[in-house]
Amino acid sequence: MAATIALIAHDRKKDQIVEFAKQYQPVLCRYRIIATGTTGQRIKDATSLEVERMLSGPMGGDAQISTQVAEGKVTAVIFLVDPLYAQPHEPDIQALQRICAVYDIPLAINVATASAILEQLRRTRVAHLIFNPVSGQGNADHDLTLIEELLSPAMELVVHLTTPDTHPSELVEDAMSAQADLILASGGDGTISAVAGALIGSDIPLGIIPRGTANAFAAALNISQGFMPIRSACNIIVQGKTWVVDVAKCNDRPMILLAGIGLEAEVIERADREAKNRWGAFAYIMEGIKQFNQQELFETEIEVEGVIKTFNAGAVTIANAAPPTSVMAQGAGIVDASDGLLDITIGAPKNDLEAVGAMVNLVGAALMRHPTNREDIINLQTRRVKVKTHPPQKVVVDGEMVGTTPIEVECIPRGLVVFAPESADLHQEAPETEA
C-alpha cells in the first residue's frame, strides 16, 4: 500500500514527461512510480527513478493503471495527452479519466497542472508506517483503518506490514531509502524497539502508535493516554511536537527501554502469548507474583567506570526509559529518558520477607517519584555498565529474551527523535524541521 504516482504520456508528449520527471525527481523519488510501458522506459533511461512499467497504453497499460486507482493505491495521475491526434485505445483513456473522477484522484493532462500537483506534493510530508498485524488484543484491520483515517488528512501514508520473515529494521531501511519524512511504528514494544533501533542516529522523527500488551515505551513518553490510545497517539503525531531522547545498546543490540536480568527475564519468558491475549498486561503481574517465591539469588559483578562491585542479587535492571509500571527499574523513583544516563536498579534482598518489602518499596518509589531508601535496593546512574553473574542469568531486552549474561550496556545520548506530547517528562526539544 505505497503512495503511488502514475506517469503516462502519448508519443508526442514523451519528451515533455521526461523533462518533467527530471525536474521533479526529488519529489517523485519519495513515491512509488508506475507508468505505461514506453513512457516508463523513457523515464527510466533518463533518470535514476525506479519505475514499475505496466503494458504499453494501446495494449492495456491505461486499463492497468485504472485498476490501481480504483483500488485506492494512487495519489495522483500525470497523463500528458495529445489533444491533436486520435488514439486507437480511446475507450481506455476515457475510462482512466473517468475512474480518476469517480475516486477524486488528482489528474493532470498538461504540464501546467502536473507542476501544480507536484508543488503541492513537495510540501506534503510522507510518513512510512511500520505496522505489526499480530500485536496486542485488538482487531488489526480496524486499527489500521482507523490510523489511516486519522493521519491521512495530515500526511501521505505508506504502509508496510511486518511478517515473521521481515525484520522491522529492513522495512525502516526501505522507508529511509524512499526518503521518508517520518517513520511511524505500530505494534507492541518489540516492534517499536526494533524500528527505533534502526533509526538511531538519523534525525527522522519516530511516531509511536501503541497496540501491544504493555506499551511501556509509549507510557514512558506519556503517549499512551486515556481509553483510546490509537486516537491519542495519532493526535500527538499530527500535532507534530518532537523531542530528542536517549537510546542504548545492550551487547550491540539496540535498546530503548530496559535490560532485565533475573526476575524480570523469568517473568517475561513465562508470560506466554495465550496468557497475554487473555489477561493483557496483567499477565506479567501474575507471572511476577508466581516467580517471586522461586527467584534464587545470584552472584553479580557490576563494573562502572573501571570499578567493580559485587552483590548477591535477585534482579538487576538497567533502564534507559521506563514507565512507573516497570517496577524493577524504579530504584531512583523515576527513569529519565533524556539525561544521557542509564538507571541501574539492583535488588539484593536477604530473604523472602525482605524481597516483598523491596517490591513494595519500589512501587512506592515510582508513585512518589523519589529514590528508594532501603539498603537492599541499590541504585546507580551511569553512561556505561558491564554485568557478569554467577551462574549466568537470562537477559530480556525491551521485552524479548536475548540470551544470558554477561552483558554490556551503553547509553547513546540524544540518539532518537520522537513525537511526544507537551506533557512528556523530557528536556530536549528537537530542532524545528521544515514540514
Ligand SMILES: O=C(CO)COP(=O)(O)O
Ligand atoms: O498510450 C499511452 C497512454 O494512453 C501511453 O502508452 P506508452 O507509454 O506505452 O506509449
